Amino acid sequence: MRTVETVSLHLDPAAVAAAKHATAAPPGPRPAVDAGPWQAADTACEQLDAPLAVLDLQNLSRNAGALLRRASGTPIRVASKSVRSRAVLRAVLAQDGFSGILAYTLPEALWLAEEFDDVLLGYPSTDAAAVRTLAADDQLRSRVTLMIDSVEHLTWLESVLDATPHSTSEIPVRLAMELDVSWQPRVGQQTLAHIGVRRSPVRTPKDAVQLARNIAGRTRNGKPRFVLVGMMAYEAQIAGLADRPLNMARGAAISAIQRRSKADVTARRQAVVAALREVTPLEFINGGGTGSLEFTHSDSSVTELAAGSGLFGPTVFDFYSHFRPAPAIGFALPVVRRPAADTVTVLGGGWIASGPPGTDRSPTPVYPAGLSLIPTEGAGEVQTPLVGDAAKTLSIGSKVWFRHAKSGEVCEHVNDLVVLSGAEVLGSVPTYRGEGKAFI
Numbered sequence: 001m002r003t004v005e006t007v008s009l010h011l012d013p014a015a016v017a018a019a020k021h022a023t024a025a026p027p028g029p030r031p032a033v034d035a036g037p038w039q040a041a042d043t044a045c046e047q048l049d050a051p052l053a054v055l056d057l058q059n060l061s062r063n064a065g066a067l068l069r070r071a072s073g074t075p076i077r078v079a080s081k082s083v084r085s086r087a088v089l090r091a092v093l094a095q096d097g098f099s100g101i102l103a104y105t106l107p108e109a110l111w112l113a114e115e116f117d118d119v120l121l122g123y124p125s126t127d128a129a130a131v132r133t134l135a136a137d138d139q140l141r142s143r144v145t146l147m148i149d150s151v152e153h154l155t156w157l158e159s160v161l162d163a164t165p166h167s168t169s170e171i172p173v174r175l176a177m178e179l180d181v182s183w184q185p186r187v188g189q190q191t192l193a194h195i196g197v198r199r200s201p202v203r204t205p206k207d208a209v210q211l212a213r214n215i216a217g218r219t220r221n222g223k224p225r226f227v228l229v230g231m232m233a234y235e236a237q238i239a240g241l242a243d244r245p246l247n248m249a250r251g252a253a254i255s256a257i258q259r260r261s262k263a264d265v266t267a268r269r270q271a272v273v274a275a276l277r278e279v280t281p282l283e284f285i286n287g288g289g290t291g292s293l294e295f296t297h298s299d300s301s302v303t304e305l306a307a308g309s310g311l312f313g314p315t316v317f318d319f320y321s322h323f324r325p326a327p328a329i330g331f332a333l334p335v336v337r338r339p340a341a342d343t344v345t346v347l348g349g350g351w352i353a354s355g356p357p358g359t360d361r362s363p364t365p366v367y368p369a370g371l372s373l374i375p376t377e378g379a380g381e382v383q384t385p386l387v388g389d390a391a392k393t394l395s396i397g398s399k400v401w402f403r404h405a406k407s408g409e410v411c412e413h414v415n416d417l418v419v420l421s422g423a424e425v426l427g428s429v430p431t432y433r434g435e436g437k438a439f440i
């Protein structure tokens, strides 16, 4: 296999600026796949063996610019789970308007903090060894913020710190609190539904203030052990639910839910932030995700947004009504068999997105056009059959190109991303996996 030289990645400033200043227009109906870029990728990668994954620099740059436009000046913290490549994080964070990382595991956060100075861990950790590493290093203590949402977790953290022999530092461990902003419509005392994710038990100003006071009350030798520096409130039911799915009735129901839920999220987030600010100064209030930037930045209590998956433009975003990122990432699998004239089997499988199982989690074959997964096998384990007239145009060794349903998960399958600019191979950048890192 011809190898591709590792390069340092830089976004195209002109493409970022053009997308940032473009006039916002809602995307039209879901377009047919534009074969052009995939054909260009196929030509560019002719000498490279598949399986491989590509990252299109122009589309990545455009997507970064579009996120900045939609954020309207509110800084964006990059959700690393949706990227999983340090080179890409570096390139995006070099742009004004992106600031800080929202990491997904503590070992990952510690690794990233060797290079990046503001890493918020978006999810609670019970990795005692990693907490000890954090506790023993003043630079890590000042760069990494842990997420908590309960007294139980706080007590666990304190017990790990107590058992850390070298933790004599007086720099308090930085904490952020997660507020649950799922929507729970009620009639009287009865909760009718839970719409959103199930994460934090902190829902009200009272819950938040109680936890903040508990944090402040934990001292060692008269010095605060922790400092609450931020709050995060991620409205998954708005950011993460496509409002224009193929089923129109479902789309109408989701849009209605999102309208109602937005009022609740804004009111509750603002009330909790106001109550918390009475008891402690806060550096940041984080909210939102790629799917909700316009809404979240309009909440004046929010000081920063989170986004990641809009950089790569996976297929989930083909079903949103208010924005449409360009497909910046794709992968190619080689044809290895032909079980029938209209069927080919490619080597490689899985590449299924996380979340509730369904066909919308499957990868989508995009080039050559007109191939489909087979319902009985789907995206197979190590090989995947594809059916359609286009199979007749393929030979053993040809590549079939796919888009993934989600974003950073692509990087768990490959050691590097081949960086393309149209039909030109610019080089490659390592993924977390290519750097020997599997965090989750």
Ligand SMILES: Cc1ncc(COP(=O)(O)O)c(C=O)c1O
Residues within 6 Å of the ligand: 079, 082, 102, 122, 234, 239, 288, 289, 290, 291, 306, 307, 308, 309, 310, 407
């Ligand atoms: C806490 C948090 N913030 C933001 C996001 C949005 O990330 P993205 O923009 O990559 O969809 C997520 C996604 O699950 C999340 O868990």
